[in-house]
Amino acid sequence: MSQNTPNSTPEPTVKVPKVILQTGRFLQSISTSLAATYGQRLFITPLKHKMPKREFHMDEQTEQTQLFVPAFVKSIVVYRYGKSDKKILLAHGWSGRGTQLVKIADHFLKLGYEIISFDAPAHGKATGKTTSMPEFIASIHEIEKQFGTFEFAIGHSLGGMALLNAVREGFQTKKLVTIGAADVITDIILHFTRTLTLKDIVAEKMKAKFDQKFGRDIDYASAHIAAKEVNIPTLIVHDEHDADVPVSCAYAIHNELSNGSIHITKHLGHRRILGKQEVIEKIEGFLIG
Structure with a gap:
């Protein structure tokens, strides 16, 4: 790992694999709702x-x-x-x-x-x-x-x-x-979808899906x-x-x-x-x- 200089960003965010970006954009071209379902699954799947x-x-x-x-x-x-x-x-x-x-x-x-x-x-x-x-x-x-x-x-x-x-x-x-x-939490989802190079409407639909799943506005947390x-x-x-x-x-x-x-x-x-x-x-x- 290279040494960070005082003016550099210490720890860049993880680079998203191209296949994930391409899949998300392809689904979005068909339906933002499909892209939201795909994004929702990714959002709740941690890396080990x-x-x-x-x-x-x-x-x-x-x-x-x-x-x-x-x-x-x-x-x-x-x-x-x-x-x-x-x-x-x-x-x-x-x-x-x-x-x-x-x-x-x-x-x-x-x-x-x-x-x-x-x-x-x-x-x-x-x-x-x-x-x-x-x-x-x-x-x-x-x-x-x-x-x-x-x-x-x-x-x-x-x-x-x-x-x-x-x-x-x-x-x-x-x-x-x-x-x-x-x-x-809404901001976290928005940052996530923008990292995936998806439209903001996808984040809105993802949040609506989570609200429905948990039975309340998730921003409560x-x-x-x-x-x-x-x-x-x-x-x-x-x-x-x-x-x-x-x-x-x-x-x-x-x-x-x-x-x-x-x-x-x-x-x-x-x-x-x-x-x-x-x-x-x-x-x-x-x-x-």
Whole structure:
């Protein structure tokens, strides 16, 4: 991987394969509704990435169990790292896995905490091919029933959005940290369809399909809306040069929190921020400093 210069984009978004772009545009030429159905399927299908070597030790040293989530009749994989009465829940983002926040996990393990993380449905070692944020949220609630209570919770990207919603719905923790969390779901869908070089009407039709599927306006789960009902101390961490989730999302979420703090980094992008020691120490200072 090439070294990023100070003025370069730290982490460009994933390049979409030509066959996917061509298929989407072909379907759109026939019907925007067909393109919306195709886009909807892609939108709920995460990529499973190969685990990098830096995560191997956490994978080897954790106790891993399958946990059935009745709300969606699916199973997830839960990782228990260390043993302690003081527990921290880690929630990965879209196309992530339970070991992705390994640097954060290692840091707090040394401080005497037990780390609980998980592979969400269709992620990591969990079964299935499709999932959605409601399933992330339901997984968090089920983990709390089986493994709680948690001193703190830390979520990256979609994991941060899911934790904000889970806290709004009653998940109990003393403090919360989100890292690179996105915000308005309509905006996420629009960004997704534009990345696929599809017309904006396709995004509108996709959103309508999701609204129908879940029986409500899915923007209800947007992070800044959930934040209005989150009263515990919450730290919003985001990189100014995040190429996947604009930093404006961090400010929008922070503006709605009644007890929020914000920490903006530079040139770390959407994922490298997870392993930066100064960021981890900032999180430690917020949680237990």
